[in-house]
Amino acid sequence: MSLLFSETTLGEMHLQNRLVMCPLTRSRAIDNIPNELMAEYYAQRASVGLIITEGTSPSPNGLGYPRIPGIFSESQIEGWKLTTEAVHAKGAKIFVQLMHCGRITHRLNMPLGSHILAPSAIAAAGEMYTDSEGMQPHPTPIEMTRADIEITINEYADAAKNAIEAGFDGVELHAANGYLLEQFIRPTSNKRARYGGPIENRARFVLEVVDAVIEAIGKDKVGIRLSPYGVFNDMPLYDEMDEDYTYLAQQINERELLYIHLVDHSSMGAPEVPESIKQMFRENFKGALILSGGYDMECAESDLAAKKCDLIAVGKPILANPDLINRWKTGATLNEPDMDTFYTPGAEGYTDYPTL
Numbered sequence: 001m002s003l004l005f006s007e008t009t010l011g012e013m014h015l016q017n018r019l020v021m022c023p024l025t026r027s028r029a030i031d032n033i034p035n036e037l038m039a040e041y042y043a044q045r046a047s048v049g050l051i052i053t054e055g056t057s058p059s060p061n062g063l064g065y066p067r068i069p070g071i072f073s074e075s076q077i078e079g080w081k082l083t084t085e086a087v088h089a090k091g092a093k094i095f096v097q098l099m100h101c102g103r104i105t106h107r108l109n110m111p112l113g114s115h116i117l118a119p120s121a122i123a124a125a126g127e128m129y130t131d132s133e134g135m136q137p138h139p140t141p142i143e144m145t146r147a148d149i150e151i152t153i154n155e156y157a158d159a160a161k162n163a164i165e166a167g168f169d170g171v172e173l174h175a176a177n178g179y180l181l182e183q184f185i186r187p188t189s190n191k192r193a194r195y196g197g198p199i200e201n202r203a204r205f206v207l208e209v210v211d212a213v214i215e216a217i218g219k220d221k222v223g224i225r226l227s228p229y230g231v232f233n234d235m236p237l238y239d240e241m242d243e244d245y246t247y248l249a250q251q252i253n254e255r256e257l258l259y260i261h262l263v264d265h266s267s268m269g270a271p272e273v274p275e276s277i278k279q280m281f282r283e284n285f286k287g288a289l290i291l292s293g294g295y296d297m298e299c300a301e302s303d304l305a306a307k308k309c310d311l312i313a314v315g316k317p318i319l320a321n322p323d324l325i326n327r328w329k330t331g332a333t334l335n336e337p338d339m340d341t342f343y344t345p346g347a348e349g350y351t352d353y354p355t356l
């Protein structure tokens with residue numbers, strides 16, 4: 001009896017199975033507006049229980065990469081309706097991932113009048129792709145003022161309301177992988193006073209965003225993604241990692257969020273994410289736990305059976321195999337993902353992966 005392929009609930013929500021599509025940036029949103037092509041791509045993959053969209057900016061200031069979608073304008077809300085309707089017609093639920101890139105951006109990727117904001121004026125090491133001038137060093141961001149903090153929190157709340165208007169079942173706050181929320185959590189990117197220093201302060205911005213989004217749409221529609229031990233986007237390991245994430249788990253538990261979604265990029269060469277920290281989340285957080293990173297069908301079934309988590313999320317396998325569920329059920333071979341077309345505009349390498 002497969003747990004992975006059997007129905008379940010997430011909060012009050014019915015899911016047709018326990019497989020989740022990971023958030024995957026695909027850079028097909030010309031002018032940052034979701035379109036028909038994106039709706040087709042998501043609908044192709046809607047045999048999973050839950051789709052989490054690609055990182056989607058709650059603000060013009062959060063648009064870090066070329067051609068990523070937003071959810072702060074009327075045309076973006078209208079554009080997303082194409083996707084939510086197409087996905088719901090196939091029986092899946094869909095959450096939008098709210099991703100504010102903060103300092104992981106470049107001026108060339110951002111609209112006129114926007115600002116490169118971060119907790120502190122510290123540039124991330126490394127480079128950012130731009131459509132017009134190729135790879136460019138990450139910029140030094142502006143240290144957010146108290147007013148910037150207030151405005152940004154309101155942008156998250158408004159984006160969450162927009163998401164519900166666009167037909168999403170909920171939102172996932174992207175507090176992982178080195179973007180704005182994690183830039184506040186981590187001591188290397190956050191040197192502030194009231195919003196920096198001890199974890200109670202470094203977690204403050206994230207928790208204020210959580211509270212504002214809960215107030216906007218209700219705690220039963222809000223999940224969060226975290227990457228303990230993640231180093232992506234210049235987020236080095238540090239000594240207090242376990243204590244910091246334990247505090248976050250407890251605070252998120254008090255707020256009764258719908259789920260926590262953990263990142264593990266060790267199968268992609270990143271540092272190991274210790275089992276103990278995943279267990280810590282299981283023990284401290286009473287909502288649903290989603291694990292992701294390097295899963296195949298056997299590992300997914302065995303971690304579900306061992307009750308390590310409630311749902312399993314996959315990225316590259318579903319990117320390359322729109323009919324992943326069918327292929328796993330029948331033991332068919334899988335298409336390999338084509339990295340060259342991960343972020344290129346157009347249908348190639350996006351909606352043209354073959355099905356059985």
Ligand SMILES: Cc1cc2nc3c(=O)[nH]c(=O)nc-3n(C[C@H](O)[C@H](O)[C@H](O)COP(=O)(O)O)c2cc1C
Nearest residue numbers: 022023024025054055293294295314315316317342
């Ligand atoms: C092309 C690509 C785009 C990604 N974009 C996002 C994103 O927008 N938000 C996010 O939280 N993670 C993103 N990730 C990370 C994935 O959600 C996931 O954690 C990772 O692919 C590991 O899972 P997998 O081994 O099943 O592929 C991306 C990964 C890939 C390969």
